[in-house]
Amino acid sequence: MKHYLQWLIKGLAMGAADVVPGVSGGTLAFILGVYERLLAAISAVNITAVKLLLRGRLKAFWQHIDGTFLLCLFSGILLSIFSLANVISYLLIHRPVPLWAFFNGLILASLPVLLRSVSWTMVRGLLLLLGVMFAVVVGSLAPVQLEPAPYIFFLAGAIAICAMILPGISGSFILLILGMYAPVMLAVTELQFGILALFASGCLIGLLSFSRFLNWLLKHYHDATLALLTGVVVGALYRIWPWQFQQQLLSPGQYQQLADSDFLLAVVACVAGILVITLLLNLERLFYQAGKGAE
Structure with missing residues (x-):
């Protein structure tokens, strides 16, 4: 039961991140330690799973796709999206600086954990830098205007869902x-x-194919892939820096001359982000202690 509740809470955190343009639920999955299991579960939706389902072996099918884990996680994501969408939309319009500061706090506080998870070599250090550069370049791209043909919607879905499960990049x-x-x-x-x-x-095809690719990379080049993904998460800080004007990074003082910087509120939000991610990272230990105390 404790595991189910942990997965649900982590899904809630992922859903909250998905609502915010520029933040990825994949980032939170990566930070909270469920990313590899999520990729493996999605990758398990394959021919074997279809055969088990068609033969009526529902229990074997459910175990094959890690169904309970996916159900808890996606229940949390959907619950969070539907419950927080209006709140976050309001904050994006009226209080964007504290909102971005909160997510900065989340990522900054998680970096030591992510960096410790990799056995570092020079090559992996270069992959980290490559990931940072990739995220910064993507975050710097300017939107285009299209009159899309129907097939473009399919391609857009496939590309966007790949970004959504890639840490640091928002679908x-x-x-x-x-x-x-x-x-x-x-x-x-x-x-x-x-x-x-x-x-x-497009989303379905993109999700099933890209998750398999990432899952293969993690199985064969685990630490190198983690180094690259950690770099992407670090590079995402460029996109969500609280004080930006026309894609230029400013100090709070410079931003104050253009608009209300909400500096004190942003500091509080950043600290809140640090506290929230610290709590989420220690969920398992907290649940364990609560269980021991109940005994």
């Missing part, structure tokens, strides 16, 4: 860069089911 931000964020949102609001089916199909 919604990739849609924005591709010029597809507004068309997809329009399809959602106007219930254009044909377009949404194409987009969802």
Whole structure:
């Protein structure tokens, strides 16, 4: 039962991150230690899983895809998205600086844990730098404007879902860069089911294929892949720096001259982010201690 609750809470954290453009639920999965298991579970949705399902071996199918883990995690993600979407949308409009400061605190506090998880060599250090550069370049891209053909929705779904499970890269931000964020949102609001089916199909194909690729990398080049992904997470800090104007990083003082920097509130939010991620990283130990205390 304790494991189920931990997975649900971690799913809640991932869902909250997915709501914010520029932040990825994959980042939180990576930080919270469920990333590799998530990739393995998604990768297990394969021919073997389909055969088990068609033969009516439901228990074997559920165990094969790590169903309980996926159910708890995705329940938390969906619950978080539906419950926090309005709150985060309000903060993005009225209090963006403290919101970005909160996520900066989350990532900064998790870096020591991520760095300790890799046995460092010169090659892995270079991969870390490569990951940082990749995330910064992606975060610097300017959005384009498109009049998309139907097949573009399929391609956009496949690309965006890959970004969503890649730590440090936001799927919604990739849609924005591709010029597809507004068309997809329009399809959602106007219930254009044909377009949404194409987009969802792209997401499904992208998720199953890219998760297999990442899972293969982690199995064969574990520490090198972790080093690269850690670099992507570090590079994501560029995109979510609280004080930015026209994609230029500013100090709080410089930003104050252009708009209200909310400096004190941002500091409080950053500290809150550090405390939240510290709590999430120690969930297992806290649940264990609570169980011992109950005995």
